[in-house]
Amino acid sequence: MNILAIDFGERYIGLAVYTRKSNTSFALKVIDTKKTNLIEELSKIVENYEIDRIAIGNPIGLNNSETRMSKETDLFIKEVINENFNITVIKIDERMTSSIVTKSNNERVDDISALQILETYLSNV
Numbered sequence: 001m002n003i004l005a006i007d008f009g010e011r012y013i014g015l016a017v018y019t020r021k022s023n024t025s026f027a028l029k030v031i032d033t034k035k036t037n038l039i040e041e042l043s044k045i046v047e048n049y050e051i052d053r054i055a056i057g058n059p060i061g062l063n064n065s066e067t068r069m070s071k072e073t074d075l076f077i078k079e080v081i082n083e084n085f086n087i088t089v090i091k092i093d094e095r096m097t098s099s100i101v102t103k104s105n106n107e108r109v110d111d112i113s114a115l116q117i118l119e120t121y122l123s124n125v
Contacts, residue, residue, distance in 0.1 A: 002049050004042075005118030006056040007094070007110045008073050013038070014110025016118045017049050025118050027111035039084050046085060054087050055121040057094035057113070092117050 007014035015028040031041055045051065056077065059069040077089050094117055 001053050002051050003053045003055055003118060003121065004045060004049065004051045005092075005114040005121065006054060007113040007117055008056060008059075008069075008076050009110060010072065012108055012110045014108075014112070014114035015045065016111060016114035017045070017051075018118055018122060019049060025115060025122065027115040030108045030110045039080065042080070043084070046087065051087060054081060054085075054089045055092050055117055056081075056089060057117045058091035059094055062095060090121060092121050094120075 002020055003018040005016040005018070007016075011033055013031045013033060015031065016025060017028050018025040028045070031038060056073065058073060059067055061067045061070075073091070077091075081087065081089055094113075
């Protein structure tokens with residue numbers, strides 16, 4: 001199965017991909033939603049990589065409670081993914097992934113965060 005991992009943010013969305021054919025995972029890109037048509041971009045990726053599953057980071061609180069961003073993520077899944085794609089979505093607990101990835105020089109690392117979400121998913125299947 002080919003998997004697209006998403007690190008959802010209100011403006012920036014990090015993407016990573018796992019392909020069955022090459023048996024590799026890689027950080028793909030960071031989408032700036034103010035400069036890119038998100039649905040068009042996701043459609044291209046889903047088609048080009050023949051995606052059949054999406055793993056998305058679930059930003060729940062440390063005490064296992066829902067947060068403002070977990071509500072935003074659920075809305076994104078409902079309004080963007082479910083409305084436009086017929087693909088299974090798996091939410092991955094991302095509480096510990098953010099601390100693994102660090103930023104330097106204000107560089108966006110959302111794609112690396114997506115890769116960490118993907119690796120977490122793959123290690124649990």
